[in-house]
Amino acid sequence: MRAHPVDRPADLDVVRESYDRVADNYARMVMTTGVGDIVKHPWLKASIDAFADTVDGLGPVLDAGCGPGTVTAYLAGRGLEVSGVDLSARMIDHARRLHPHCRFRVASATDLDLDLGEASVGGVLGWWSLFGLPRDVLPQVLAVFARALKPGGHFITATHVGDEDAVRTEAYGGVPVRWTSYPWRPEQLIALIEQAGLRTVAELRLPAEEYSGPGVVVMARRPG
Template structure:
């Protein structure tokens, strides 16, 4: 799948996504706890980038916890929804594959179930870009579907036509990619949800010259 197709798919589903309350955090205390722990570690360090922010609900949660957060999303319609719902926050169109910030400028990066449509060969470059964007000691938090292989979908969120692929990952393989990108995995937290096994991974940017562990 190319990113233009993915953008168009999410433009089509954005309104229904919001109407259905997809990915809202109400009733999900364990996910909120992971975000709260992340917020505690990044809120005094500068800007945090919520990559693939969708309609902005997770950015808003972090902002309520005192985080200086900005959201980006590939879908212009998702960004419109985020700006409408949370007008006090900052949202822009942008891609996980090309984070447009100065090197070493971010306290943290969030990829909250926003990378699972990216073809596998793109992920190493994404993590390398995030590592460059964060200052030493900066923290990345990501959520993924756990498993092997991928699933093709032709409709989503109330029957809206889409043509995307969901890539599942084993946490061990993600840890290898993060380590190679200059990040050190600190936490792997597994969840079993109605839609299958999930993992939240926190990884910190190593200081320049620090050895991988």
């Protein structure tokens, strides 16, 4: 049984082009400053380690919105059968260059209903990537993830906390972009995850830091 197709955001191609433009600067920043390196952030590392321990042995793991593949590679180093997908072909170019031992491909989170069979994966990550999905689209994507998880499989997400949509016109060194970020209140995000059919097992709230506002990490399980 297939999931219902996910609505395609009207500006998806514009967003894809924007991430392609910033990919070089972002990958360089990751390599030179450690941005996105969970090893440098003990609470984020603890969250990913808990996820890795929980899904170990349950089958394939999908990193949805993997960017240049930092977390994908970390999980592969933990021995997981993990692959990464990203909307931006240029991000995937960098992921393959930086982590040639890992598997990556170009795909939008809104296209995964075509690829993921029911109960086909042991774990799914949406690690600082799902805030780019419009508010009416995120619940559909969460439903695809929930359906794709095996019973007992886990989903983990990290995202920005807030009430107001943020329209960006430049990013990562002044590169012109056009995208909107959609932050969520933790209780709103948890409600969406549970409406998708998952059961929340952990929540970590993060205070604002020098380069970002407050955030939240949520891990949830498919019952069964």
